[in-house]
Amino acid sequence: MPRAVAELLHREQAAPGHYLLQLRCPEIAADAKPGQFVHLRLSEGLEPLLRRPFSIMRTEPREERIWLLVQVVGSGTGLIATHDEGTVYDLLGPLGRGWRLPRANETALLVAGGVGVAPLIFLADALSVSDLGVYVRSLFGAATNEALVCWTEFAGRCNEFTTATEDGSAGEQGLVTEVLARELERGDADRVYACGPPGMLVEVARLCAEYDVPCQVSMEQWMACGVGACLGCAVPSAKGPQEYVRVCTEGPVFDTTEIAWDRMRP
Amino acid sequence: MPRAVAELLHREQAAPGHYLLQLRCPEIAADAKPGQFVHLRLSEGLEPLLRRPFSIMRTEPREERIWLLVQVVGSGTGLIATHDEGTVYDLLGPLGRGWRLPRANETALLVAGGVGVAPLIFLADALSVSDLGVYVRSLFGAATNEALVCWTEFAGRCNEFTTATEDGSAGEQGLVTEVLARELERGDADRVYACGPPGMLVEVARLCAEYDVPCQVSMEQWMACGVGACLGCAVPSAKGPQEYVRVCTEGPVFDTTEIAWDRMRP
Amino acid sequence: MSAMEPDLSVELAGLKLANPVMSASGTFGYGTEYAPYLDCSRLGAIVTKAVTLEARAGNPPPRVRETPAGMLNSIGLQNPGVEAFIAEKLPPLREFGVPIIVNISGQRIEDFVRLAERLSQADGVSALEVNISCPNVEHEGMFFGTDPELTARLVAAIAETSAAPVIVKLSPNVTDIVEMSVAAQQAGADALSLINTLLGMSIDVEARRPHLGNVTGGLSGPAIRPVAVRMVYEVAQEVDLPLIGMGGIMTARDALEFILVGATAVGVGTANFVEPASTVRVIDGLAEYCRRHGVPRVADLVGALEGT
Amino acid sequence: MSAMEPDLSVELAGLKLANPVMSASGTFGYGTEYAPYLDCSRLGAIVTKAVTLEARAGNPPPRVRETPAGMLNSIGLQNPGVEAFIAEKLPPLREFGVPIIVNISGQRIEDFVRLAERLSQADGVSALEVNISCPNVEHEGMFFGTDPELTARLVAAIAETSAAPVIVKLSPNVTDIVEMSVAAQQAGADALSLINTLLGMSIDVEARRPHLGNVTGGLSGPAIRPVAVRMVYEVAQEVDLPLIGMGGIMTARDALEFILVGATAVGVGTANFVEPASTVRVIDGLAEYCRRHGVPRVADLVGALEGT
Numbered sequence A, B: 001m002p003r004a005v006a007e008l009l010h011r012e013q014a015a016p017g018h019y020l021l022q023l024r025c026p027e028i029a030a031d032a033k034p035g036q037f038v039h040l041r042l043s044e045g046l047e048p049l050l051r052r053p054f055s056i057m058r059t060e061p062r063e064e065r066i067w068l069l070v071q072v073v074g075s076g077t078g079l080i081a082t083h084d085e086g087t088v089y090d091l092l093g094p095l096g097r098g099w100r101l102p103r104a105n106e107t108a109l110l111v112a113g114g115v116g117v118a119p120l121i122f123l124a125d126a127l128s129v130s131d132l133g134v135y136v137r138s139l140f141g142a143a144t145n146e147a148l149v150c151w152t153e154f155a156g157r158c159n160e161f162t163t164a165t166e167d168g169s170a171g172e173q174g175l176v177t178e179v180l181a182r183e184l185e186r187g188d189a190d191r192v193y194a195c196g197p198p199g200m201l202v203e204v205a206r207l208c209a210e211y212d213v214p215c216q217v218s219m220e221q222w223m224a225c226g227v228g229a230c231l232g233c234a235v236p237s238a239k240g241p242q243e244y245v246r247v248c249t250e251g252p253v254f255d256t257t258e259i260a261w262d263r264m265r266p
Numbered sequence C, D: 001m002s003a004m005e006p007d008l009s010v011e012l013a014g015l016k017l018a019n020p021v022m023s024a025s026g027t028f029g030y031g032t033e034y035a036p037y038l039d040c041s042r043l044g045a046i047v048t049k050a051v052t053l054e055a056r057a058g059n060p061p062p063r064v065r066e067t068p069a070g071m072l073n074s075i076g077l078q079n080p081g082v083e084a085f086i087a088e089k090l091p092p093l094r095e096f097g098v099p100i101i102v103n104i105s106g107q108r109i110e111d112f113v114r115l116a117e118r119l120s121q122a123d124g125v126s127a128l129e130v131n132i133s134c135p136n137v138e139h140e141g142m143f144f145g146t147d148p149e150l151t152a153r154l155v156a157a158i159a160e161t162s163a164a165p166v167i168v169k170l171s172p173n174v175t176d177i178v179e180m181s182v183a184a185q186q187a188g189a190d191a192l193s194l195i196n197t198l199l200g201m202s203i204d205v206e207a208r209r210p211h212l213g214n215v216t217g218g219l220s221g222p223a224i225r226p227v228a229v230r231m232v233y234e235v236a237q238e239v240d241l242p243l244i245g246m247g248g249i250m251t252a253r254d255a256l257e258f259i260l261v262g263a264t265a266v267g268v269g270t271a272n273f274v275e276p277a278s279t280v281r282v283i284d285g286l287a288e289y290c291r292r293h294g295v296p297r298v299a300d301l302v303g304a305l306e307g308t
C-alpha cells in the first residue's frame, strides 16, 4: 500500500533555506523509482491543511532510508525547521510516474535548476549502479554558489559535471540553459532529463525541440490529493487544445512532447 | 504597558493532564495582583487563532518569575505539552480585576475546585505574607486524589486546610460545596473566595447568600480580546434583567451579588 | 458484532445505507483512486465526481490553492462524459458493493434530463445527486442554484425522468438557503445535499495575480464548516426531506455537528486529501461516540440538539 | 522621512487618510481599550462598535467561540446608546487625532435617520458606517442588507440627512453582492465597506447544544478571507465607489489582496484580538512592500491586479 509512516532520522541544513531530511521508511526505500515523489503531511493540525509533495532524492533500501531535499518557501516547508529528529511523518508514496531510463550506452544529459536537483540525484544514482553503461553528463544551475544545493552528491554520481550560476560565484556565469544550448549544439547528448523552475523547463523543452533531442522533465503543480482523485494538479496536455494531464499520476515526469508548453501559465 | 514576552523556564506535569509553567516575565511578576490573569498566545500561527486566558498562580517578583497552572482541555492547551523550555510566549497582562482582600484579622474561607485552585494559591500567598493577620482556611475539592493539583503549594500557604474528593480517594468523600455548607453553618468565616467549575460556583454563591457571608468568585467565560474591546466575555449582571458584565474587565473576580446567577447558562 | 454494538445504518431517499458517511463529490475521484488507501466497501455510499453529457476538459491551472483551514478549487467539470463514465468508471465502482450516487451537472435543463434518463437506469447507480451550482446557458449564465424558480423547474424535470432517487445539492452562495430547499422539495427532490463550496478567491500579492488560473474558485474545508452547519440547521427546521450535510468534516466530532442539527447523512470532501482514510475514521468515530453515550442507533442523533 | 518613503495616504469619500488601515467595527471597542497596546494615532481611521439610538444589552452568553482559522461572535449590538456614546466615548476617541467613523445600527429606517442626524453633526465624527446586516422590524425581521430595495431606501434616507459621508457596510450573506452595492451606490452611498461576518454556527457535540448562547453568530477571521476578497473583486468591477475591504486580514500581505482587487482602504478586525498591534503592523508592512516593489504611493496598488 503506497502509504507509510517515516521517522525523521536526521535533518541538516544543506544550504541556507534548504534542508536535507533522512527518513526511516522501509516500504518506500524498497519500492521507489527515480522521479517518483512522496506526499507528506507536515502537521497533524490544519496548518497547513494539505499535504505537500516532495521528490525522492535518494533511497537506501538496505538501510531502509529515504532522503528528501526541501527548500523553505512558505508556511508548510517552514515547519520543517521546527521538526526534531524522531518526528514521525505520515506520507503517501511512492507516487507518480518517474523517469524512463535511457537505453544502453546512451549519453544522458541531466539538467538541474536549484532544488530541482533532487529527482536528478536519484536518477544519477540509479544510472551509476545500473549495468546500462549510460554516460551521465550533468549541468547544474542556480542563482548563486550557495544555491547549488547538494552539488557534491550530484557530481559524485556523474561522469561529467558542469555548474553555472547567475552571479558567477561558481562555475560558468549565466543560465544553465545557455550551457545546455551549447551542449545540444555539440550534439552528443542522446536524451535530456530536466528538473527546475517553470521558466527553465520551458526553455529546456524549447531547446530540445529545436535540436530534436528527446527530453523528459519533472513538473510541479499545486496538488491536493496527490493520487489522481481531485484533478487539481492539471497541466496543459499536448493531446488537444483543451486537454490536461495530472502531474501526480501521469507525471510528475513527462516527455516534453506530452505538454502543451504554449498553454503553460507564464 | 500590560504586554510582555515571557520565556518558559520550566514546565512540569503537576498531575495527569495538568502542567505547571514557570515563566520569566519581570513586568508581570512585578505588577500582578492576586486574581488577575494573563492572555497567552499559544501559537504564532492560526491554530489556535485566539489567545487563551490563564489565572496567575504565583509571582516571584525578585526572581522575575510567574507561575501558571494549565489543565489540558482542548487544542490550545494541548499545545503546551509540545513547548520546550526556552519557548517564548507573547502575553497580555496582568489583566482584569483581582480579589478584594479581606479586612484585618478576618477569617477568609478559600474554596477551590480542581484547576480553579490557581488564583486562590496566589491569594493565599499574598495573605500569608501580608500583615493583615487574616486567618486562611481552605477547602479544596476535585473528582479524585490526582486532580487535587498543586495541593501542597496551596496547603502550605493556609492556616487550615481540608480536601474533599468525589470518589473519596483523598480527604472527605463528597463535593467541596458540602464541606462549605458545614463550614458556613459553623459560622466563623467572614468572607468566602471561590474558583472552580461553573456548577460549583453557582452552589457556592447560593450557600453564601443563604448564610449571608460576603463572597467573591473568579469566573470563566470564552474570551476573544481579553481587554474589554469585544464584549465577548459577558456574563449576566445583577444590575438589571438584561445587563451584562465583562469577565476580562469588570472581573474575572466578582462579588457574587454582582452576578445574576439565575440567568447563567446551566 | 456484540449486542451493544451501535447500529450505524440510516435510510435516505429510499436507500438503506450501512452508515451515514459518504464521500463528497469531486473529492474521491471515481472510487478507485483511493482504493489503495482504505477499504471503500465500508463507506455508506460513494458519490462520484460530476458527470456531464459530453466529456469536459475543466479549467486552466493552477486549479487548487490552500487558504486558512481550507482550500480553493477551480477544477471545473473535467470528466470523460456520461458514456465513458458508464463504460469505464461505473464497473469498478460497482465492485465496492456500496450504493453509488452519481453527481450530475449540465448547462441546460435538457442536459440534466438526458443524464437522468441514461444514468438512473444504469446498472449500479443507486441515486443521482444534482449539482445545481452551475451556470445555465439559457438564462444568461444565471446559476441554477441561486434562483428558486429555476431550481424548481430543473428538479421537477429530473424527478419526472429519473428512475432513481434524486438528491439536490444546494449552493451556499445564496441569501436564503431555506427558500432554495423548499423549492427543491416542492419540485420533487428525494433528499438534499448541502453545502457545495463558497465562492472565493485568493491573490499572489508578489505576482499581483490570482492564485487560480480561473480567477475565482470554490472554498471548502474546515474554514466553511460553521456556515455549512448553520445552513443544515436552518433547512432542517423548515424542510421534511432527509439531508446530507457536508462542509469541512475532518472527524467524527465534525460529522456529529451536522447530524445533531439535522443531517441524516454526511459527506466527507477535502478531508480525503489530507487523510485518505478520513471516511472510515469518521465511521469508527461515530460508533465510538454512540458507545460512549449509550446511543443505540446513530439515527437517534439526527436533529437531537438540546435546548434550542 | 526620506524622499523614497512611500506615500501611504488615500482619499476615501472625501476623507483624507494618512494610510488605508482602519479598525473594523466591533473589534476595537471605542479605541481606548487598545490604547495601552499600540499608538492609535497611527491608524488611518478608527471605526467604532455599532451605536444605536437607545442603549442595548446584547445577546446571551457565550458570545464568542473559536472555529478553524476563525471565530463566531454573537455580541449583539451591546452599546450604551447614542447619547452616552457622544458624551462618554467620543471625547477620548477625538484625542487620537485620526478620523473617527461611527458604525450605526437600527431596527427601522427612522432609527438610522435619527442617528445620522445626531452623529453626523457631532464634533469629531468624520463619517458614518451604516451596518445594514440587521433585521428590520417593519418588514418581518427581513435583513436590510439582503434586499436591494430596502437597502436603497435606507441608504437614501440616511444620505439625505447626514452631514458626514455615508459608508454602507454590506452583508456577505447574499446571492449577489454586486446587486446590493449598486443599490447602495444609486441611493447615494459615498463608500462601501465589505464584508461583515458570514452567518455561522457551531455545536458542542458532547453537550449537544450550540456553543453560542444565541445559537448562530457571525463568522470572521482568516477563514472567510477568500470569500471577502472575491466579493471586493466583484464589486470593484461594477461599482465606482471607493471600497473598504475586510475579512480575515492579519498581515500586510492579506491587506494587499484586498487592495489589489480594488479596495482603497482595509479594515482589520479579528486580528486585533490575536495581536493588539495588528493595525500598525499592517501599516508598516504596506510601507515595506511599497519600498521593496518601488511603488511610490499605496494608492497606485488599488485594483492593480495583473492579467485578469
Ligand SMILES: Cc1cc2nc3c(=O)[nH]c(=O)nc-3n(C[C@H](O)[C@H](O)[C@H](O)COP(=O)(O)OP(=O)(O)OC[C@H]3O[C@@H](n4cnc5c(N)ncnc54)[C@H](O)[C@@H]3O)c2cc1C
Binding pocket: A037, A048, A052, A053, A054, A055, A056, A069, A070, A071, A072, A073, A074, A075, A076, A077, A078, A115, A118, A119, A219, A220, A221, A222, A223, A247, A252, C066
Ligand atoms: C511533484 C513535485 C515534487 C516536488 N519536489 C520538491 C522537492 O524535492 N523539494 C522541494 O523543496 N520542493 C519540491 N516541490 C515543491 C514543494 O511541493 C513546494 O515548495 C511546497 O509544497 C511548498 O509548501 P509551503 O507550504 O512551504 O508553501 P506555500 O506557503 O503553500 O506556498 C509558497 C509558494 O510555494 C510555491 N508552491 C506551493 N506549493 C507548490 C507546489 N505543490 N508545487 C510547486 N510550487 C508550489 C508557490 O510558488 C507558493 O507561492 C515539489 C512539487 C511537486 C509538485
Ligand SMILES: Cc1cc2nc3c(=O)[nH]c(=O)nc-3n(C[C@H](O)[C@H](O)[C@H](O)COP(=O)(O)OP(=O)(O)OC[C@H]3O[C@@H](n4cnc5c(N)ncnc54)[C@H](O)[C@@H]3O)c2cc1C
Binding pocket: B037, B048, B052, B053, B054, B055, B056, B069, B070, B071, B072, B073, B074, B075, B076, B077, B078, B115, B118, B119, B219, B220, B221, B222, B223, B247, B252, D066
Ligand atoms: C479568567 C480566566 C482564567 C482562567 N484560568 C485558568 C487557569 O489558571 N488554568 C487553566 O487550566 N484554565 C484556566 N482558564 C480556562 C482556560 O482559559 C481554557 O481552558 C482554555 O482557554 C481552553 O483552551 P483550549 O484551546 O485548550 O480549549 P478549546 O479547544 O478552545 O475548548 C475546549 C473546552 O475548553 C473550555 N474552554 C475553552 N475556552 C474557555 C474559556 N475561555 N473559559 C472557560 N472555558 C473554556 C470549553 O469547555 C471548551 O469546550 C481560565 C479562563 C478564564 C476566562
Ligand SMILES: Cc1cc2nc3c(=O)[nH]c(=O)nc-3n(C[C@H](O)[C@H](O)[C@H](O)COP(=O)(O)O)c2cc1C
Binding pocket: A230, A232, C024, C025, C026, C027, C049, C050, C073, C075, C077, C103, C131, C169, C195, C196, C197, C218, C219, C220, C221, C222, C224, C246, C247, C248, C249, C267, C268, C269, C270, C271
Ligand atoms: C476539488 C473539489 C472538487 C469538487 N467537485 C465537485 C463536483 O464535481 N460536484 C459537486 O457537486 N461538488 C463538488 N465539490 C464540492 C464537494 O463535494 C463539497 O460539497 C465541498 O467541498 C464541501 O465539503 P468539504 O469541505 O468536506 O470539502 C468539489 C470540491 C472539491 C474540493
Ligand SMILES: Cc1cc2nc3c(=O)[nH]c(=O)nc-3n(C[C@H](O)[C@H](O)[C@H](O)COP(=O)(O)O)c2cc1C
Binding pocket: B230, B232, D024, D025, D026, D027, D049, D050, D073, D075, D077, D103, D131, D169, D195, D196, D197, D219, D220, D221, D222, D224, D246, D247, D248, D249, D267, D268, D269, D270, D271
Ligand atoms: C466581536 C465582533 C463584533 C463585531 N461587531 C460589529 C458591529 O458592531 N458592527 C459591524 O458593522 N460589524 C461588526 N463586526 C464585523 C467586523 O467589523 C468585520 O466586518 C468582520 O469581523 C470581518 O473582519 P475580520 O475577519 O477582520 O474580523 C464585528 C466582528 C466581531 C468579530
Ligand code: FES
Binding pocket: A222, A223, A224, A225, A226, A227, A228, A229, A230, A231, A232, A233, A234, A246, A247, A248, A249
Ligand atoms: S493532486 Fe489530485 S489529481 Fe493530482
Ligand code: FES
Binding pocket: B222, B223, B224, B225, B226, B227, B228, B229, B230, B231, B232, B233, B234, B246, B247, B248, B249
Ligand atoms: S474578552 Fe473581549 S471584552 Fe472581554
